[in-house]
Amino acid sequence: MNPIQLFDAESSTYTYILAAANGEAAIIDPVDRHCERDLAHLRRLGLRLAYALETHAHADHVTSSGRLRELTGARACAPSGCGIAPAEVQLEDGDVVRFGGEEVRVLHTPGHTAGSVSFLWRTNLFTGDTLLIDGCGRTDFQGGSAGDLYDSVRDKLFALPDETRVWPGHDYRGQSVSTIGWEKRNNARLAGRSRDDFIALMAALDLPQPKMIDVALPANRRLGLVHTV
Amino acid sequence: MNPIQLFDAESSTYTYILAAANGEAAIIDPVDRHCERDLAHLRRLGLRLAYALETHAHADHVTSSGRLRELTGARACAPSGCGIAPAEVQLEDGDVVRFGGEEVRVLHTPGHTAGSVSFLWRTNLFTGDTLLIDGCGRTDFQGGSAGDLYDSVRDKLFALPDETRVWPGHDYRGQSVSTIGWEKRNNARLAGRSRDDFIALMAALDLPQPKMIDVALPANRRLGLVHTV
Numbered sequence: 003m004n005p006i007q008l009f010d011a012e013s014s015t016y017t018y019i020l021a022a023a024n025g026e027a028a029i030i031d032p033v034d035r036h037c038e039r040d041l042a043h044l045r046r047l048g049l050r051l052a053y054a055l056e057t058h059a060h061a062d063h064v065t066s067s068g069r070l071r072e073l074t075g076a077r078a079c080a081p082s083g084c085g086i087a088p089a090e091v092q093l094e095d096g097d098v099v100r101f102g103g104e105e106v107r108v109l110h111t112p113g114h115t116a117g118s119v120s121f122l123w124r125t126n127l128f129t130g131d132t133l134l135i136d137g138c139g140r141t142d143f144q145g146g147s148a149g150d151l152y153d154s155v156r157d158k159l160f161a162l163p164d165e166t167r168v169w170p171g172h173d174y175r176g177q178s179v180s181t182i183g184w185e186k187r188n189n190a191r192l193a194g195r196s197r198d199d200f201i202a203l204m205a206a207l208d209l210p211q212p213k214m215i216d217v218a219l220p221a222n223r224r225l226g227l228v229h230t231v
Numbered sequence: 232m233n234p235i236q237l238f239d240a241e242s243s244t245y246t247y248i249l250a251a252a253n254g255e256a257a258i259i260d261p262v263d264r265h266c267e268r269d270l271a272h273l274r275r276l277g278l279r280l281a282y283a284l285e286t287h288a289h290a291d292h293v294t295s296s297g298r299l300r301e302l303t304g305a306r307a308c309a310p311s312g313c314g315i316a317p318a319e320v321q322l323e324d325g326d327v328v329r330f331g332g333e334e335v336r337v338l339h340t341p342g343h344t345a346g347s348v349s350f351l352w353r354t355n356l357f358t359g360d361t362l363l364i365d366g367c368g369r370t371d372f373q374g375g376s377a378g379d380l381y382d383s384v385r386d387k388l389f390a391l392p393d394e395t396r397v398w399p400g401h402d403y404r405g406q407s408v409s410t411i412g413w414e415k416r417n418n419a420r421l422a423g424r425s426r427d428d429f430i431a432l433m434a435a436l437d438l439p440q441p442k443m444i445d446v447a448l449p450a451n452r453r454l455g456l457v458h459t460v
Contacts, residue, residue, distance in 0.1 A: 004233040008407055011240070039405050046364070046413040048394070135275070165277070176268050178237055184275040 003124050005169060006043065007178060010036055013063040013214075014172045020123055021049055022102025028053040029070065030121060030128050031171055034226050037066040041073065051076040052101035053091075057130025057171055058118040059084040059222045061143065061215040068225030078225055081110070083117025083145075088225045093119055109158050113151020114139035120159065122166075127182065130171040133159050135180045136190050139171075141204050143215070148204035152197045160186045232353050234398060235272065236407060239265055242292040242443075243401045249352055250278055251331025257282040258299065259350060259357050260400055263455050266295040270302065280305040281330035282320075286359025286400055287347040288313040288451045290372065290444040297454030307454055310339070312346025317454045322348055338387050342380020343368035349388065351395075356411065359400040362388055364409040365419050368400075370433050372444070377433035381426045389415050 006019040010033045017040065018030040027049040032040050044051055051074040054067035058081060067078045068088065079099060080089035091099070095110035099121075107122040114131040118139075121128040131139030133155050141148040159168075164183025187193055191203060212218075221228045235248040239262045246269065247259040256278040261269050273280055280303040283296035287310060296307045297317065308328060309318035320328070324339035328350075336351040343360040347368075350357040360368030362384050370377040388397075393412025416422055420432060441447075450457045 004235060006233060006408060007236060008405075009238065036405070042406065043408065046409040047396070048410065048412070167276070176237075176265070177271065179235060179272065180275040181277065183277070 003126070004167070005123070005126060007169065008036065008040065008043070010063060014174050015060075015063050016169065016171060016173065018128060018169060019043060019049070020104065020106070021047065022104045024102040026050055026052045026102030026104075028055055028099065028101055028104075028106060029076075030055045031057055031060070031130065032066040032070055034064040034066045034069070037069050040066065040070070044074070050074070053099055054078050055099065055106070055121060056080040056084070056086060056089070056222075057120065057128065058115045059086055059144065059219055061212040061218050063214065064218050064221045064228070065226040068227035071225070080225075081108075081117040081119040083110070083112070084115065085117070085223050086225060087223065088227070095119075111154035111158055112145075112147065113141055113154045114146055115143075116145025116147070116150075122162070125163070125165060126167045126169055127159065127162060128169050128171075129159065133168060133185060133189075133192075134170045135168065135173055135177045136185070136188065138189070138191050140207065140209055142207075142209060143212075144219070148201040149197060151204075152192070152200045155192055232355070233396070234352070234355060236398065237265065237269065237272070239292060243403050244292050245398065245400060245402065247357060247398060248272060248278070249333065249335070250276065251333045253331040255279055255281045255331030255333075257284055257328065257330055257333075257335060258305075259284045260286055260289070260359065261295040261299055263293040263295045263298070266298050269295065269299070273303070279303070282328055283307050284328065284335070284350060285309040285313070285315060285318070285451075286349065286357065287344045288315055288373065288448055290441040290447050292443065293447050293450045293457070294455040297456035300454070309454075310337075310346040310348040312339070312341070313344065314346070314452050315454060316452065317456070324348075340383035340387055341374070341376065342370055342383045343375055344372075345374025345376070345379075351391070354392070354394060355396045355398055356388065356391060357398050357400075358388065362397060362414060362418075362421075363399045364397065364402055364406045365414075365417065367418070367420050369436065369438055371436070371438060372441075373448070377430040378426060380433075381421070381429045384421055
């Protein structure tokens, strides 16, 4: 049971639609400029959106969760540590979001940001910007911490079965999906690297400030509803 | 059970990977420049490629089926009416391709080209350029025929259950998946249109010759192995 994977070429962001047999659905990390595209998918597939889920407060694009909530009646879910106050469901580690007989389990995986979470649905893991295919998210803003990311990946994500499919929040090289087993053995940043080495590697990246952070972060903390409080 | 959907931004082509529980897999309409990307997916997911399937001889991109066959030992399958002689499996209407307990049924759906087929896997239909989301393929070369396309869609594809998911060979507007039910009711070219009206509509499109046809078509008839016979 794979999700439906949708892509935003501008920010290289993946959005996912998870469909239950009864027609209820959840969407993970929807992007504002694709709100109509995503609604079109729900219409064509005869799906009713039950939940819009955020893995974290994004710095590189604006969410459409608030708008999707207005248009569909879905409930908005965001990690409790991300300062996304308008989300009516504040997600904690271990929480389970249920719709149409499906279960999405919340794993608090701090590191990219302090509040970041991953979602586990059946044998599919949605890692946001925590674990990417052959890489990982940056750890230098919003309470990010290379040590925390290392611990999150090693203790929570790499503890999952090898065959667990990894669906990242971004990919910049045209890749779509991986597995926990492959990332454990091959991930260029994390496989076979000590915690101290990983922290040094991340500190040396010296990345520029995300171009959109000053716009995107405040907007995402309002679920993308830019003109309302 | 959704396929894994991969995209070529240059030609807006979708490639699909179908995975069986035992790790065997099939790939539909792979693109030459993404051969390494597709192999990387197979490696990461621990899949063994059993079959490379072509919906038709493409005019807008070159297949990697021949190369994938060389590199993985997969068998190449192409519609018998498409002149793709090097494919060891020449597909006829009603044929079933089997791998790892999965079945892919061949539906001959002429119209975009005379030999075009669609593939049915579980409740997923891979339509190549026959039926697109809210559209259809052009019908003005390679034995294409608007009347044939109309008949193929009406008699074979729209006869499938409404909930059948439609995975097209291309999309030019960022859409990924549809359903037979939605296309029957809403497809801009085909829903509620008579056969004669559809033929007139297609004749009036007056499309330019595909830019790559003189390169792509001969190459695809050699499974993309451009430098061999």
